[in-house]
């Protein structure tokens with residue numbers, strides 16, 4: 223299976239493009255790195271690939287077909303700030319199982335403790351919340367994971383732990399991953415291949 | 426945190442924490458208002474006796490608020506008037522809240538609908554409120570129905586504006602996008618993600634609408650465009666009393682006016698304290 227972005231151009235304002243003719247292709251089971259300076263449009267590209275932003279030019283396809291706007295999206299996006307990715311009025315248990323019923327195996331793999339499930343989001347740390355966000359996104363129906371700076375806000379030990387778990391799970395489920403970061407070392411450690419996003423407004 | 430607790434415990438309610446104190450205030454004020462409504466309903470059953478033998482009496486133990494020019498007990502009249510005011514206020518707030526919810530949902534449905542709602546809000550807010558109530562009331566033929574509908578139809582715009590802005594802000598949240606990506610429908614997201622955030626705001630808005638509605642009804646009635654002179658309304662009592670002020674019968678206006686003020690402040694107090702309880706900082710404590 224292939225997720226492709228072809229000739230993607232986008233600007234938040236008219237006459238001010240952030241992305242210009244960007245091409246990117248990601249295969250099942252592949253772990254691809256995306257590097258770029260801050261403000262170069264990495265997050266913007268992620269949103270386009272995952273269908274959050276749809277006023278772009280160009281094509282985003284899954285096996286040459288457009289991704290339907292309704293129903294479960296096989297392309298799941300996880301963000302840098304997990305506290306924004308959870309409804310503060312929901313308990314963790316409901317947050318976790320919003321998309322699919324997360325198996326006990328996955329919970330154990332992520333080190334999610336059962337007594338965390340009854341808590342509110344503001345009673346967990348960023349690293350703990352990020353584990354929930356990832357477990358929620360990694361359903362059996364997910365084919366691609368877009369990981370936009372998902373470990374930028376946590377310490378290096380937690381970072382290593384989280385990536386070990388994610389890589390295990392995506393390998394087992396044959397999910398393709400786009401690892402977005404400004405940290406070259408991290409990308410070199412995790413990815414088979416890397417693409418560089420040039421900042422078209424700053425060169 | 427500890428300093429806050431200390432200052433509270435030095436105050437009136439020794440030994441209670443902030444939350445308990447807030448609940449106590451809400452509870453006792455609500456009880457007072459409920460008491461007024463219930464007693465006014467019971468008093469409303471029997472006609473108020475006119476007793477020309479005891480007219481224009483100053484406040485005493487027997488008649489705490491004095492009596493009027495027909496010998497009617499002003500305490501009973503005030504109580505009935507307040508009860509009516511609270512009922513009118515309650516009806517108006519309820520209708521306004523329903524309108525707010527409908528318009529809020531409408532504005533979240535699409536761009537055109539949203540511009541329409543926003544235009545309607547601006548239109549209503551651009552006309553002086555009291556004038557609008559009087560115009561609608563007259564347009565509906567005046568009387569009790571006229572003023573109740575007019576008060577009900579004019580208190581939704583500010584709450585609608587708040588709710589609309591809140592919905593707009595919520596829709597940009599990442600967890601809403603995520604929910605959509607997890608395959609959830611528009612209505613599922615509206616009811617499970619958005620509504621829980623709006624309920625406290627709407628509840629609070631409804632309670633804070635009460636005093637507005639009550640005062641507006643009273644002023645329109647006072648000006649002679651509202652409830653008919655046969656109704657035991659506070660506005661009627663006050664406007665009648667004005668004629669007797671120069672005769673030195675100060676209690677005719679003073680006690681009803683003061684009571685109205687207390688009722689209005691009581692609602693404000695409930696709203697303010699509920700707001701404190703719902704503050705996101707201590708929402709889950």
Ligand SMILES: Nc1ncnc2c1ncn2[C@@H]1O[C@H](COP(=O)(O)OP(=O)(O)O)[C@@H](O)[C@H]1O
Pocket residue numbers: 234240258259260261262263264265266267
């Ligand atoms: N919602 C938005 N509205 C307007 N401009 C935005 C918005 N989000 C990002 N931008 C701008 O787009 C550019 C790219 O942002 P982003 O994609 O977040 O970059 P990166 O993730 O590579 O740091 C930045 O200049 C940023 O200021």
Ligand SMILES: [Mg+2]
Pocket residue numbers: 264265266370371
């Ligand atoms: Mg970014």
